[in-house]
Amino acid sequence: MSLPLSYNLRNLAVRKTTTIMTALGIALTVAVLLSASALVEGLRQAFAASGHPLHILVTRKGSDSELSSNFARSVFNEIKFKDGIARTASGEPMTSLELVTVINLPSVESPDGANVTLRGLTPVGLEMREDLKIISGRAFTPGRREVIAGESISDRYPGARLGQKLTFGRGDWEVVGVFKSPQLARNSEILCDLNQAAGDFERNEVLSSALIRARDPVTLQALINDLSADPRLNVSARTEKEYYDLQTSSGDLVKFLGTFVAIIMAVGSCFAAMNTMYAAVARRAKEIGTLRVLGFSRFTILLSFLIESLLIAALGGLLGILLVLPLNNITTGIGSNLTFAEVAFQLRVTPALMAQGIVFSLIIGAFGGLLPAQNAARKEILSALRAV
Amino acid sequence: MSDIVIVTRNLNKEFVRDEFRVQALKNANLEVRRGEFLALMGPSGSGKSTLLHVVAAMDKASGGEVEVLGQNLVGLSDGAIAKWRNAHIGFVFQSFNLIPVLTALENVELPLKLTSLKKADRLRHANTALKLVGLADRTGHYPRQLSGGQEQRVAIARAIVTDPDLLLCDEPTGNLDAKSAQEVLSLLSQLNKEQAKTIVMVTHDPHAAHFASRILYLDKGELLPEGQVPEDWRLPATGAAPSAHQ
Numbered sequence: 001m002s003l004p005l006s007y008n009l010r011n012l013a014v015r016k017t018t019t020i021m022t023a024l025g026i027a028l029t030v031a032v033l034l035s036a037s038a039l040v041e042g043l044r045q046a047f048a049a050s051g052h053p054l055h056i057l058v059t060r061k062g063s064d065s066e067l068s069s070n071f072a073r074s075v076f077n078e079i080k081f082k083d084g085i086a087r088t089a090s091g092e093p094m095t096s097l098e099l100v101t102v103i104n105l106p107s108v109e110s111p112d113g114a115n116v117t118l119r120g121l122t123p124v125g126l127e128m129r130e131d132l133k134i135i136s137g138r139a140f141t142p143g144r145r146e147v148i149a150g151e152s153i154s155d156r157y158p159g160a161r162l163g164q165k166l167t168f169g170r171g172d173w174e175v176v177g178v179f180k181s182p183q184l185a186r187n188s189e190i191l192c193d194l195n196q197a198a199g200d201f202e203r204n205e206v207l208s209s210a211l212i213r214a215r216d217p218v219t220l221q222a223l224i225n226d227l228s229a230d231p232r233l234n235v236s237a238r239t240e241k242e243y244y245d246l247q248t249s250s251g252d253l254v255k256f257l258g259t260f261v262a263i264i265m266a267v268g269s270c271f272a273a274m275n276t277m278y279a280a281v282a283r284r285a286k287e288i289g290t291l292r293v294l295g296f297s298r299f300t301i302l303l304s305f306l307i308e309s310l311l312i313a314a315l316g317g318l319l320g321i322l323l324v325l326p327l328n329n330i331t332t333g334i335g336s337n338l339t340f341a342e343v344a345f346q347l348r349v350t351p352a353l354m355a356q357g358i359v360f361s362l363i364i365g366a367f368g369g370l371l372p373a374q375n376a377a378r379k380e381i382l383s384a385l386r387a388v
Numbered sequence: 389m390s391d392i393v394i395v396t397r398n399l400n401k402e403f404v405r406d407e408f409r410v411q412a413l414k415n416a417n418l419e420v421r422r423g424e425f426l427a428l429m430g431p432s433g434s435g436k437s438t439l440l441h442v443v444a445a446m447d448k449a450s451g452g453e454v455e456v457l458g459q460n461l462v463g464l465s466d467g468a469i470a471k472w473r474n475a476h477i478g479f480v481f482q483s484f485n486l487i488p489v490l491t492a493l494e495n496v497e498l499p500l501k502l503t504s505l506k507k508a509d510r511l512r513h514a515n516t517a518l519k520l521v522g523l524a525d526r527t528g529h530y531p532r533q534l535s536g537g538q539e540q541r542v543a544i545a546r547a548i549v550t551d552p553d554l555l556l557c558d559e560p561t562g563n564l565d566a567k568s569a570q571e572v573l574s575l576l577s578q579l580n581k582e583q584a585k586t587i588v589m590v591t592h593d594p595h596a597a598h599f600a601s602r603i604l605y606l607d608k609g610e611l612l613p614e615g616q617v618p619e620d621w622r623l624p625a626t627g628a629a630p631s632a633h634q
Contacts, residue, residue: 004501010489031565290485293446294499295474297467320438381446 002300003291007310011280019312022269022276026364029265032359036258037356038327038347046345050185051241052222054086058210058227061234064246066100066209067117075233076210082226084219085212088127092161095211095254096125100198101208103168103190105157112212115162116153117189118168120207126172128213132186137162137177142193148177148202150187152331152344160190164173170220185244190345211240247343266364269316277309281376282387288376289384302377309369310362317361321354392588394420394443399452401438401609402407404453413454416611418604422553425580427600430618434589434606437558443588444477444556445469451571474502478547482559484539486531492518492542493527499550521575523597544575548585553578557589561596566604573599585632 011018020196026144049237063069075117076097086094099120104113123142126132140146149160158164165172181187198204214220220239281288306386328349394590400411412435420426441447442454445461456551457476464472473479486495496514505513518524523540531539540560547555557576561569577599580584587602597603604611607618 002501003498004490004494006494007487007489014489102435149447286485287487288479290487291443291498293479293485295470295502297470298465382441385446385481 002055003304005298005307008304008311011284011308012311014281015280018276018279019315022272022312023316023319025272026269026313026361027319027323029126029269029364030320030361031261031315032258032265033262033352033360034324035257035327035347035359036262037353038324038349039258039332040252040255041350041353042332042345042348043343045348046184046343047244047247050183051239052128052183052213052246053239053241054214054217055240056212056214056220056223056227056237056244057240058212058235058237059208061236063236066098067102069208070206071097071209071235073205073207075235076207079210079212079227079235082212082223084215084223086215086362088124092124092129094124096122096128096211097194097207098122098125098209098211099194099201099207101197101201103166105153105159105166106373107157110157116157118147118197119189119191120194121191122194125194125211126191128211129181129186131183132178132179132181136179137175140178140192141176143196144193145171145173146176147173147190147192147195148179149175149190151180152184152187153190154178155331156344166190169197171200174373183345184345185247188345206224262360266360269364269369273309273312273365274372276312277305277369277372278375280308281305282373284332284376285384285387288379289381289387292379292381292384298377302373305376306366306369306374309373310365313361313368314358315366316364317358320361321349321357324349324357392419392609393422393424394418394493394588395453395455395458396439396443397594399439399442399454400450401442401447411440411609413449413611416606416609417438420586420588420612422586423580423584425577425599426508426589426607427597427603428588428590429592429597429603430606431620433608434618436612438456438530438609439606439611440556440558440588440590444479465527465615468608474499474550476553478550478552478555478557480540480543480547480555480557480560482562484531484536484543484563486539486542487524487547488531490530492523492529492531492534492545493533495542495619496545496549500545503550513549514545517549518542519543520548535568537571540564540568540572541575544572544579546580548583553586555585555587557587559590559592561591561593569593569596590602608612 032131044219059066059069060071080093080095088094097333101118102115103118105116106113116310126139135151140148147166153160157357162175164175166175194287198207214223224237227233227235291301327347330347332347396416399413399416403410403412416439428439438447442449444457459472468557470543487498490498493514497510500510500513515524517528518527521544523538523541523545526534526538534542534549560576561572562596564572573596576587576589580587591597604614605617606612612618
């Protein structure tokens with residue numbers, strides 16, 4: 001009972017300039033939304049891929065991040081030998097006391113400097129990060145003022161490249177290696193010896209966190225419950241994955257602003273689509289009258305004009321996707337509101353995001369096309385036929 | 389099936405434009421028999437197109453009754469009228485009203501989209517209709533690639549493709565040159581005689597009316613009795629009213 005799709009497609013081709021202009025307006029709207037979403041998705045994937053499934057991160061109670069956590073060495077000694085903690089090959093408990101702070105480094109994009117996470121850890125802590133691979137140079141030597149830099153940091157901060165010297169704490173630190181980890185958040189850190197860093201920052205007794213590896217998933221939960229419930233320790237324990245998931249909130253503001261701008265642009269695009277479709281209805285009034293005389297119902301006419309609007313919108317959606325596709329896999333950085341340091345990650349334009357862009361454009365098309373389509377369907381046959 | 393195709397009884401149509409009331413039809417009583425070719429003539433504003441539009445259910449009467457093919461059109465819903473029109477009425481417009489973005493074949497196929505016919509059958513019917521109007525070699529042409537006469541013949545093919553019981557033509561030769569008009573009128577006459585189509589044609593043109601088997605005149609909204617001609621309606625050359633072709 002519907003009009004052939006070729007009728008709509010050919011009408012769009014006939015007025016190709018207005019079709020393309022309207023579609024471009026929708027494309028820009030979709031591109032803004034997808035850019036913000038690609039950024040958040042990249043951030044989400046970076047943090048979602050981080051964290052060992054058996055790792056527990058312990059911070060002082062009430063601290064959402066390691067940076068704001070004051071974790072006493074004495075507490076670490078209390079929990080180090082708890083039941084259920086995995087052991088290294090040499091029989092040591094897999095627990096790592098760590099110091100997390102930020103240092104300021106000039107980057108390619110910010111010559112005035114940006115905050116970068118510095119993590120001091122023990123050899124066991126390094127051993128617990130077995131997925132971490134040194135891709136150039138070597139690991140730092142405990143007791144020496146040496147650091148290794150994550151690949152993202154080394155790429156973006158010239159001072160953190162192999163062989164360079166970084167100045168923080170009480171003096172210079174040599175970059176002796178660059179590492180890479182499939183856990184993307186780790187690539188945005190600089191690692192060094194815990195005791196050396198604690199001395200430089202005068203935090204020998206009050207550090208940041210403890211990383212613990214449970215023996216298995218069952219003991220993981222038992223350990224978390226045990227640590228969280230112990231009032232003497234006054235600590236928060238959560239899985240390392242949960243901790244990184246929390247950090248995805250760093251992209252919330254970007255997502256909010258992107259969505260806000262996209263919605264304002266979408267309203268404008270709706271009006272553009274509406275204008276185009278009203279013009280189409282006015283131009284084809286006689287055709288509408290003829291179709292009604294041939295027996296096509298008001299609903300069929302409404303549907304046909306709505307489909308036409310949706311086709312313009314879908315074209316806009318596709319163009320919008322094409323506009324943002326070059327952003328896919330581009331590495332960028334964002335300041336985390338939890339760590340106050342930059343996290344490097346790649347923008348991700350995923351198939352799900354593309355589908356979201358198409359749906360968004362179709363919503364614009366539906367809102368923009370509905371009133372003109374209703375106008376077409378409500379036309380009386382004779383007045384439509386008499387239109388010039 | 390009844391022999392009477394169209395019956396109107398005391399049909400009235402009043403238009404209200406701003407503060408003015410215009411009586412377009414006054415108590416029109418009309419009967420059209422199956423197989424007739426009726427020409428409705430009259431001066432501009434006499435109500436002939438209005439009568440045609442009411443019969444085609446494109447407009448509603450202000451009063452009176454109208455029954456077409458046994459169907460009382462008063463009180464039918466929009467959807468029911470659209471279905472009925474598609475199944476029983478073929479309409480030919482003065483300015484052809486083809487869909488410019490569709491080819492001749494697609495234009496003719498269009499009314500069949502509302503039937504249960506499959507695509508192949510629809511195309512077969514549309515090709516047959518185009519062949520009947522002598523345009524079998526123009527199926528892929530768009531309206532802009534056809535002459536006025538050819539466009540009107542495509543429009544006639546579109547009007548007859550559903551094999552309607554009644555063909556309504558509103559000034560079908562009004563936009564055509566003499567030669568094309570002759571071809572279109574011959575085609576309508578052929579459809580009336582060979583396919584037994586009942587045709588009601590509104591026209592200004594006495595020559596066109598000559599192709600009909602009966603001529604009725606309207607004057608100031610009144611349908612005049614058969615044989616009666618409006619006072620001021622005489623052929624310029626002869627002073628006589630046009631006569632129907634028998």
